[in-house]
Amino acid sequence: MWVDEWSLQAACRENEPDELFVRGAEQNKAKLVCSGCAVRTECLAEALDNQIEWGVWGGMTERERRALLRRSPNASWRAVLEAARSRATTVE
Structure with missing residues (x-):
């Protein structure tokens, strides 16, 4: 399940x-x-969708996020990560 108010549950x-x-x-x-953060995926999607340039978000550095954005600059990262989480949950 996707958490919209993720920052309230963030480990940081x-x-x-x-x-x-x-x-x-x-x-x-x-x-x-x-x-070990429960909302790591939501945090990462926020940083990618808003192209946040600084800091560690969702366990990724700005360099790691820039690499993802170069590969898929127009992606909706929330949709991508939500779908990946859904697939992973179905497999378990």
Whole structure:
């Protein structure tokens, strides 16, 4: 099920925002916060659909997100990720 008010359930909601807007090796630490987040997919879709340029969102750095956007610049990432989640849930 897709969560529209995802930020209320985000694993990072009580962290300092600056912890997710870091550079270099510090990004790996920021990505760890996302690893067990229940709304990681919604967060990533938000960043991709709105082409957010900075920070770690949904467990991906800005460089990783830019690579996805180059491959599919006009995609509705919410639709793509929601469909992928639905398929994965059906398989389990």
